[in-house]
Amino acid sequence: MAPPLLSLRNVTVMRGNCAALREVNLELAAGEHVCILGPNGCGKSTLIKTITRECYPLARDRCSISILGHERWNIFELRSLLGIVSPDLLVSCTTEATGKDVVLSGFFSSTRILPHHHPEPELLGRAEAALERLGIAHLADRPVAQMSSGEAKRTLIARALVHNPQTLLFDEPSNALDIGARLQLRETLRALAQSGLGILLVTHHVSEIIPEIERVVLLREGRILADGPKAAILTEENLSKLFNAKVRLGHHDGYFHLY
Numbered sequence: 435m436a437p438p439l440l441s442l443r444n445v446t447v448m449r450g451n452c453a454a455l456r457e458v459n460l461e462l463a464a465g466e467h468v469c470i471l472g473p474n475g476c477g478k479s480t481l482i483k484t485i486t487r488e489c490y491p492l493a494r495d496r497c498s499i500s501i502l503g504h505e506r507w508n509i510f511e512l513r514s515l516l517g518i519v520s521p522d523l524l525v526s527c528t529t530e531a532t533g534k535d536v537v538l539s540g541f542f543s544s545t546r547i548l549p550h551h552h553p554e555p556e557l558l559g560r561a562e563a564a565l566e567r568l569g570i571a572h573l574a575d576r577p578v579a580q581m582s583s584g585e586a587k588r589t590l591i592a593r594a595l596v597h598n599p600q601t602l603l604f605d606e607p608s609n610a611l612d613i614g615a616r617l618q619l620r621e622t623l624r625a626l627a628q629s630g631l632g633i634l635l636v637t638h639h640v641s642e643i644i645p646e647i648e649r650v651v652l653l654r655e656g657r658i659l660a661d662g663p664k665a666a667i668l669t670e671e672n673l674s675k676l677f678n679a680k681v682r683l684g685h686h687d688g689y690f691h692l693y
Contacts, residue, residue, distance in 0.1 A: 437503030439464040439601055439632060440485060444496045447480050447489050454480035455491070456656040462634065464502070464600055467627050469635045469643050469664075472653035473677050478636045479520075481653070482605050486518060510543060517594030520605040524590060533573035533581070533589045537561040540593040564592040568622065584615030591622065601632030608642055620644055640668065645688030652676050 440462040447455040454477045462468055472478050483489040484499070487509055491497050501507060502515070523545065531539070531546035538553050538561045539546050547553065553561070565571045568588045578586050587607065594602055604623070608616045620642070627633045627646035635647060643650065643664070650667040652659040654676055660667050668690050670683045681692045 436464055437500070438462060439466070439502060441498070441500045442484075443498045444494065445484065445491045445499060446494070446497065447477075447484050447491050449480060449489070454489075454656055455484065458656070458658060460651065460658065460661070462601075462632075465630065465632045466649065467633045467647045468649045468651065469637065469647045470651050470653055471637060471640065471643070471676070472659075473638055476638075476653045477656040478638070478653055479605060480656075482518075482520065482603055482636055485603065486516065487512065514597040515600050517591075517597065517599035517602040518605070519587070519590050519594050519602065519607060521609050522605075523593075524586060524610075530577045530579060532575050532577055533565060533570065533585075533592075534558075534561055534575065536578055536589050537564050537593045537596055540596045560596055561592075564596045565589075567595060568592045582615065583610045583612070584618055587611065587615070587619060588622065591626075595626075599631070601634055602626060603634045603636070605636045607635070607637070608639060616642075640673070640683075641689060641691045643668075643690060 438461045442458055442460045445455055445458045446453055470478055470481060480489055484491065491499065498505060501512065526545040529546060535547045538557060541557050542551050565574055568591055570585065570588050570592065573581060573585055573589060578589065608619055611619060623633065624644050624646055627644065635642065647664060650664045651661045652667060652672060659676055660672055668683065670681060673683060673692065674681050684691045684693060
């Protein structure tokens with residue numbers, strides 16, 4: 435059997451004096467479509483940063499993290515396997531850099547092309563292909579600062595795709611998007627999932643969970659509250675406990691929504 439994409443065992447991560455993740459056990463299969471759902475401050479972004487090696491867990495005998503069966507990775511090799519789309523990247527990329535520059539920057543783990551970067555023709559071709567795949571080839575020469583929030587978000591997704599990763603990690607992807615851009619983003623996520631890419635969606639919006647997501651993990655106060663098939667996990671009882679509020683749950687056309 436192929437090793438899991440991600441395996442966390444008894445992982446505790448400190449942010450300052452507080453434990454942002456507490457004894458987390460989580461395993462994700464390669465190619466799996468999963469949503470990590472929880473309120474603000476529950477540890478979702480810390481989980482993403484732990485996966486990408488921006489945060490590290492407390493060193494304990496029972497604690498371990500492995501990605502595709504390996505506990506140690508060259509960070510540049512790891513980033514070629516996991517495409518990241520996050521609000522932090524969006525802030526960093528809001529510059530005079532063009533769409534093509536931002537996509538090319540994915541090869542250099544930066545957010546723009548710097549003077550010492552010299553992309554070869556092969557990389558230029560792959561960047562153009564990624565822009566084309568997202569339907570934004572017309573943004574290649576447009577500065578990110580002149581793009582709409584939806585256009586900038588799709589440019590970041592193209593950046594994440596440029597390595598042909600096995601899985602895409604989306605951290606609160608609809609932040610700062612208007613209704614039209616959110617709907618377009620959902621369709622983009624669906625197309626990527628249907629293409630065979632693994633999707634790890636991290637959000638506090640139930641409405642962002644696309645029909646292709648089969649599994650949902652509920653995260654509250656740094657702990658996993660529930661983990662399992664979407665239909666079994668997304669219940670009014672579970673979500674009321676998760677968000678500490680009485681909620682009603684609706685379901686239409688493959689999507690769930692709260693009210």
